[in-house]
Amino acid sequence: MNLKDKWINDHFELYWDELYCYSCNIVRDRQLAEDVVQEVFVQIWNNFHQLSILDAKSYLMRSVRNRSILALKTVDFDTIQLETVYHTLTQNENLSEEEQGYYKEELVHLIFAKAKEVLPKRCLEVFQLRYGSHLSYKQIAEQLSISESTVDKQIHKAIKSLKTNLPYAIDVMTVLVFLSL
Template sequence: MQLTDQELIHAIRLGNEPAFEAVFRQHYASLCQYARTFLHDWDDAEEAVQAVFLAIWEKRDSLEITVSLKSYLYRSVHNRCLNRIRHLSVQAEHREQAVYEVELYQSSSEAPMQSLIADELSDRLKVAIQRLPEQCRLIFSMSRFEEMKYQEIADQLGLSIKTVENQIGKALRILRTELADYLPILLTMLFLN
């Protein structure tokens, strides 16, 4: 006998592993295909789908689904993929910044003035990071220096992924403002090389 969506949801809410496994087996492959249309990487797509199912199981006690189970799963995977895309773009931006800093450092070894400016910028960056609000600084450091994923940070600190994203955005805005007076100098240095 086939259970309805509401019966399956109720069974999962009660911790019924066979019901959860049945939903997993029924939807996993198609959800991975769907996630892959966003992420273009099979491993990332599988990770996103697995994270959705893990979140459902971990929060099964408070599971409230008002739409069809299939719609809920697809919407959850969609949101997870968008979060992953945002995270990857921030990582790429960070990587570009790191490459830029390495290039700046390498070129600074040729010119003492550039080395002095790079050192000063590094010091200002450290001071600016220390001025961030405590939670903002902690989340930013975990993301940038420990290279943790947003979900990992959220899980470790007991926060929502949205809070982590907001705190990272806040940190980047503050740092941009704090270091804004260095932008003209950095641009000048780039064009002089």
């Protein structure tokens, strides 16, 4: 057995379970996690002589993480999956600003989609003006010819409704603060 075959076989046997579990925690799909880990080893196989791997476990974990993130871009999320993926990634490693932005944007999209489903027309309109158009309470009140206290009540009603209607504990306020930036 040559050096490449030995390295691949030894590290595949040694780290397969850990790499698979790590990918599964990120992608939340067993088959996709298997594919991710296999793709990492195929990539190493194809480029073995060009690689300089000093710490095999770190290299493999980073490769699985990056490949898992790439795989996520092809997956349609529901709220539970998205929130879980975001928490898994932020707890295990720091996300790049681009990755943080991607997941926050997905959360925002889910919140607005749920808002369209569950909020009454006027409440949705106020919510969209506040968090979609970034208008102040005063600007919304002027535009809709209502009082600022009515705007405040509609925003509170929208947030309360979203918190109870989202199927998972998304921190709605954190995401909405992100929208306000």
